Amino acid sequence: MARTSTPSPRTVEAAPAVAEVDTSFLETLVGYNARRAALAAIDRFLEGMAPYQLKPVDFSVLSLIHHNPGITSRQLCATLGILPPNLVGMLNALEKRELLSRMPHPRDGRAMGLHLTPGGQKLVRDAERTAAGLEAEIGARLSPSELQTLIRLLKKVYKPGRP
Amino acid sequence: MARTSTPSPRTVEAAPAVAEVDTSFLETLVGYNARRAALAAIDRFLEGMAPYQLKPVDFSVLSLIHHNPGITSRQLCATLGILPPNLVGMLNALEKRELLSRMPHPRDGRAMGLHLTPGGQKLVRDAERTAAGLEAEIGARLSPSELQTLIRLLKKVYKPGRP
């Protein structure tokens, strides 16, 4: 292995091995903690959604269409922070699975209204029930009021304008 | 454009355009909110760290080495959830910028102890000061005690074991 052949004298003297890693500074940062929490929650979410073959984004897309039938690609992108070119493939895959369908928009000839098929509606209902169960799992470590507070504060972080 | 040539009668009748997108269900999920908050905080962090040419991961790596001189790649990976092959390139880049140096580990011939150069130490001190300022910015929307609560609850989410 390529190595430094001349360690500095200062280091020979000090060179401590780190027993336990001190993360105290990073843990003062909201971004660090939020990212870690998001990764943990999403990991758990991935497991729970495996039976439905849905990744978190797929779930979000289907759930939004379910609660907003006729929503356009553009609206989905704005809501979820996805770029239009990256949404196309997801919609194609979900349409091929016959979970959703693109229909002409009633008033805008350029746009397509997105709708769930009956199969898609059933899948989303089941998946949302599972998702709610996963939240309850987190709630078991956090208490219902703590969970409510956590979500309220997170919204304040990413929705600076309106409370 | 390729379009559905025969819209179903049912849709012609109903087909509503969505005025405002209803995200109420997704907003009940911790993962969704945590991801959004993390993305918002990290976006702001990216801006603030631009003068130092540090991405969030680079900052985390340098900060951890600063507070844990002699830490190994393996320990960095475990702490930050990075895979060893993906850390190598980052360390090479930071070493080429003369911000850190790899030194032989005092007791394990396989491992390398990571240390900051004087220039790296100065950069990290400045960057950490800037990062603390960005936190204060979030604190302006959130109140110090809310900020403390938020971080405490986030830790509970991603550190299920110890409180």
Added chain:
DNA sequence: TATTGTTATACTCTATAACTATA
């Protein structure tokens, strides 16, 4: 045999430019 650091590589996610058809 197991582990550290590394290379090579593949896969996913995200981002940019440009085209078409409609407004």
Added chain:
DNA sequence: TATAGTTATAGAGTATAACAATA
């Protein structure tokens, strides 16, 4: 001209397999 959807493509981030050196 501006916008919705799409295509192609480039880049960043993340993943696995395999190797040499050391424990």
